[in-house]
Amino acid sequence: MESNNYSNVTFDYDYNYTDNDYSNASNATYPNFAEPNILYVMTCVIISIGLPLTLVAIYSLYSQVQNNNVAPIFIINLLISDIIQFCCMIVLVAKPDWKNEEIFYYIYCFGVLASVGFMVCVALERYLLIAWPLWYRVRRTIKISFVVCVVVWTLPLVYVLPYYYWVESDDSETISAVFLLVPFPLLIFFLGGTLKSLFAAISVSSDEKRRIVGILVLVLLIYTLLFLPNIIWSLVGEARDNYTFSKLILILLRFSPLADLILYFFMRKGVIDKLLASLCCCRMDSDDNSRSSA
Template sequence: MESNNNSNVTFDYDYSDETYPSFAEPYFMYVMTWVIISIGLPLTLVAIYSLYSQVQNNNVAPIYIINLFISDIIQFCCMIVLVAKPDGKIYEIFFYINFFGVVASVGFMVCIALERYLVIAWPLWYRFRRTIKISLVVCVVVWILPLVYVLPVYFWVRFEISETIFAVFLLVPFPLLIFFLGGTLKSLFAAISVPSDEKRRIVGILVLVLLIYTLLFLPNIIWSLVEEARYNHTFSGLTFILLRFSPLADLILYVFMRKGAIDKLLASLCCCRMDSDDNSRSSV
């Protein structure tokens, strides 16, 4: 256990030696982290450049995913510093910056799901209300919210309590993502102004966001809330590995948001009924 003399934060991890965290296999964690950085960092930079050109054409849709990728860049940079094992104070700072990026990425995942829901459930309202200015204001709010968690935890709150607060921050979006997916499916066939391929893509995005959230973030919520889970070394190591995979999973989300071959996959898997429904509606 290591304490920070300048704050009340108390760490349950051994940041010295070769372990992060102390229950994780150091070599495996080290190798997997560098693999994630080597693959994810350059691809994320390329994706941001590609999406930025779309925003310049007054297309507001990529704004949230661009900010999602920026939060991923923050996590990648923190991973680089953390695996370098700097001294305790620097490690502590980047440890919390990494959690700032994680919470921000969850917020932008919710924004992406909300936007896709509005396209289907409220298409006219969304078409006339969506502007770059409104999207930027939402992004600023999402960037500020993680500070509500990080700053008190860094300066005042004990680390044990911060785990519970972190779990609450991650748990709140879960029912929202379920609601957006359910509301989209409910309104799907009534949205006659949305093309069938766009419907498939929207459903695929919402399902993927919920799947990423469930697989990568829900184990961390369980680890933070259930004390017994923290003493299970296998589950603890798996939890931190999954959390570091989240920036790579966001790249898969980017693929689903692009038109192309993914439409054929979605059409063949689960959405053939939409085409038949559209054909019957047009014949009527």
């Protein structure tokens, strides 16, 4: 990949393939699943499903914030960052004849990095509710949540703006990897600290504990599956030269907004409880069947 092409930034979103380019690619060792037409169709499906559901989810959560419940603030901002990604996907798929079309690549990068930041905020909030419940209940105000949101929205600019003006920098992939790698140990720490403090949290109900652990596990799983490959791509030169792995990175990143919707549904009360109850019922049925057969 040439570093002086704006479309070859870490979050590559280039649909502008010519027939000759794809013909040459087909003669090489490129797999069929990475065909640009398939990527185009996949992106359209993700937009058509994810965009309306995200708007409905934001509306539902906003009504809860108006009732002085600050818990959904971070997840609302997470979904707003997904809206930014969806809008950039629409523009890049439509391929308008604009002179400054490349700016949408960097806006998309901004939305992805903001999404990562708010995922960390959601995990931090769940961790504080279990490990430091009294401190969390006293400090949990709309003002503090607003300040945190402003910081999270500002931090991606530290990466995107230099990347926009100095795209030819050889350290661009390393900087990208650092931005994406820092949240990973934090998410592991939040999950481990929550599990460690789980039994000591008397003020939290057992249903709420299961919900919090389920959310933290889901956040870590989403991050590991969707963003960790991008870190590997940024740090390993051989991975950047691998066409198959590069296209796999694109596919995983496009599913990020849909994964955030799954996180939203898991945060709703009763979803994890019903899931765990169904799993317990299945386990009890299997135990009864084994006992009857014995």
